[in-house]
Amino acid sequence: MILTDIELKNFRIIESAQLSGLESVNLITGSNGSGKTSLLEAIHVLGHGRSFRTRKWQRLVRYETSAFRVIGKGSSTRGEIRLGVERKLMESSPLVRLNGETLKATSELASVLPIQILDSAGFSLLAGPPEFRRQLLDWAVFHVEPSRFLTAWRRYQKALKHRNALLRSSGVNARALAPWTEELATQGELIHSLRMNQLDKLLPLLLEMHSALNSDVAVPVDVKLAYYPGWNRDESDLQTKLNKEIDRDIELGYTRDGPHRADLRVKSAGQPVAEVFSRGQLKSLVAAFRLSQAKLLRQYGIKSVFLIDDLAAELDAERRGRFIGELLKLDCQSFFTAINEADLSSCFGSATIKRFHVEHGRVTPLP
Numbered sequence: 352m353i354l355t356d357i358e359l360k361n362f363r364i365i366e367s368a369q370l371s372g373l374e375s376v377n378l379i380t381g382s383n384g385s386g387k388t389s390l391l392e393a394i395h396v397l398g399h400g401r402s403f404r405t406r407k408w409q410r411l412v413r414y415e416t417s418a419f420r421v422i423g424k425g426s427s428t429r430g431e432i433r434l435g436v437e438r439k440l441m442e443s444s445p446l447v448r449l450n451g452e453t454l455k456a457t458s459e460l461a462s463v464l465p466i467q468i469l470d471s472a473g474f475s476l477l478a479g480p481p482e483f484r485r486q487l488l489d490w491a492v493f494h495v496e497p498s499r500f501l502t503a504w505r506r507y508q509k510a511l512k513h514r515n516a517l518l519r520s521s522g523v524n525a526r527a528l529a530p531w532t533e534e535l536a537t538q539g540e541l542i543h544s545l546r547m548n549q550l551d552k553l554l555p556l557l558l559e560m561h562s563a564l565n566s567d568v569a570v571p572v573d574v575k576l577a578y579y580p581g582w583n584r585d586e587s588d589l590q591t592k593l594n595k596e597i598d599r600d601i602e603l604g605y606t607r608d609g610p611h612r613a614d615l616r617v618k619s620a621g622q623p624v625a626e627v628f629s630r631g632q633l634k635s636l637v638a639a640f641r642l643s644q645a646k647l648l649r650q651y652g653i654k655s656v657f658l659i660d661d662l663a664a665e666l667d668a669e670r671r672g673r674f675i676g677e678l679l680k681l682d683c684q685s686f687f688t689a690i691n692e693a694d695l696s697s698c699f700g701s702a703t704i705k706r707f708h709v710e711h712g713r714v715t716p717l718p
Contacts, residue, residue, distance in 0.1 A: 352427040352464050353684050354394070354656065360420040361413035362396075363389035364712035371716070373425075374705040376679075377686045378695065381709035387688040390709065391468075391658040394686060397423045397434050398464035398656070400445050400457030403472075412440055423464070428652070432463060462497050465490075465653060467641045467683075470660035474634045478625035481614035488578075488615050491549045491644050495651055500545050507538035511606055519604045525597050532597075535609060536590035542610040543580045543589075549647070550578055550615075556643035564635050564642075564673050573619050574636065581612035634665050638674050645681050657685040663694035672698045 357370040364386050370377075381387040388404075392411070395403045402411055412419050418439040425432050435448040447454040449463065476483050492500050514531040517523050525532075554576050561574055582592045592608050593600075600606055617624045617636070624636060645655040657678060662671055675698040678685060689695050692706070706717035 352425050352432055352656070353654070354423050354425040354464075356424040357390075357394065357397075358420075358422040359390070359393050361416040362393050362411060362419040362421060363413065365389055365393075365714065366413060366712060368714040370707060370714065372705060373684075374703050375682070375684050376699055376702045377684075377705045377707070378692060379686065379688045379707045379709060380690065380692050381688075382690060385709045386712040386714075387709040388470075388660050389712075390707075390714070391470075391660055391686055391688060393421045394423070394656070394658055395466055395468060396421050396436050398460055398466040400436055400447055400460055403468050403470070403658075408438055408445075409440060411438065417441070427463070429463075434460060434463065436460070458493075458497075458501055461493065465494050465648060465655045466658060467645055467655045468658045468660075469638060469641055469662070469665070470658075471665060474630075474637050474665060476637050476640070477617055477628075477633050481612070484615035484617075485610075485613055487640060487644075488546055488550060488553075491553060491647055492545050494648055494653055495549060496545055500542070503538045503541045503545070507535060507542060507610065510534040510538065511609070511611060515605045518600050518606065523601060525594070528597060532593045533590065535606070536588070536593055539581075539589045539609045543584070543613075546580075546610070546613070547578065550576065552650075553643055553647055556646050557639055560642040560646070560677060561636060561639035563677055564639055564670050566673065567669060572632070574624070575618050577616040577618065579614045579616055581610045581614075582608035631667065635670055638666065638670070642674070642677050642681070645678075645683055649681055649683075655681075655683045657683055659685060659687045661688055661690070663689060663691070671695065675699060 354373050356373065359365050359368040370390070379387045379390055392402050392404055396411070401408065418437060420435070420437045423434040433450050437446040445457070447457055447460060449459060454460070476487060510531045514528060514535055517528055517531065557576070558574065565572060582589060587595070589609060596608060619627055624633065628636065645657070648655055662674070666674060675695070679700070679702055687695055708715050708717055
């Protein structure tokens with residue numbers, strides 16, 4: 352989907368804003384605290400129904416108001432699209448609409464607006480817990496095979512919830528666990544298969560993008576990916592593993608093995624990159640991950656939308672230029688924030704840019 356217009360009402364410090372005539376490249380400038388990152392956050396809400404900055408959605412509602420609203424208009428291979436997300440303080444769930452129809456799940460938003468976020472928190476992806484890297488891989492899996500993956504994931508989570516509840520109950524035995532163990536294994540193996548299929552395609556693209564961003568390095572940096580599925584699959588399938596470890600799981604009170612424990616292990620010279628890479632090298636690698644995911648989706652005819660917050664603070668001038676150059680090749684829509692336009696403007700070449708300036712929550716289009 353390509354966004355052409357975005358409308359905000361009572362979002363963060365922004366009372367009201369209209370961003371019209373959006374282009375493939377959109378640049379939002381403003382000082383720290385002006386509200387420019389809030390615009391990226393609002394676009395993320397359109398694609399996920401939630402913020403990438405906080406789990407406390409109440410903070411998104413402007414002070415002394417009772418609700419926020421974000422509306423996006425655009426087009427895709429499906430035709431004209433209108434997205435809307437409204438969240439009221441007195442209600443527990445957001446009101447989400449697609450072309451006027453109310454949606455039951457925010458996952459339907461994500462399938463329409465595939466968002467890639469690159470900000471200071473995202474650069475901790477490789478040094479953070481395994482959950483971050485599972486989400487990184489599952490993003491691609493979901494957008495390539497949304498129905499199969501989402502169905503398998505929901506069934507897996509339901510089985511995991513019921514199995515863990517039984518494991519914590521008194522007098523539980525293998526017979527009582529059997530139905531949920533079988534369902535967990537069936538859906539878990541499918542999730543593993545879907546992940547591996549996309550990982551095999553993602554790896555060469557990652558190496559390609561990482562090399563492109565670091566073309567000035569005399570000696571290429573060795574990067575390898577190893578996917579740990581959440582159990583030792585060389586020893587057994589998931590069903591066998593779960594049955595073998597029932598006594599241990601009963602003692603623990605939860606299911607220790609399965610795709611919910613998976614990790615995407617990234618190494619260089621045999622060591623975790625989080626331990627041997629500099630902060631700058633980690634940032635470059637995360638940027639390469641985002642680009643490679645977007646390139647993978649382009650092979651399926653899907654265009655990502657990039658939200659890039661203060662790139663000048665994350666990558667040096669040379670890598671900024673290379674990153675933007677590779678991004679422009681992908682023909683994806685992008686939204687950049689910057690304190691100083693000069694930090695980025697020279698990187699865009701002949702691309703048409705739509706510019707906005709934000710000051711104290713007021714958004715002004717620039718010529």
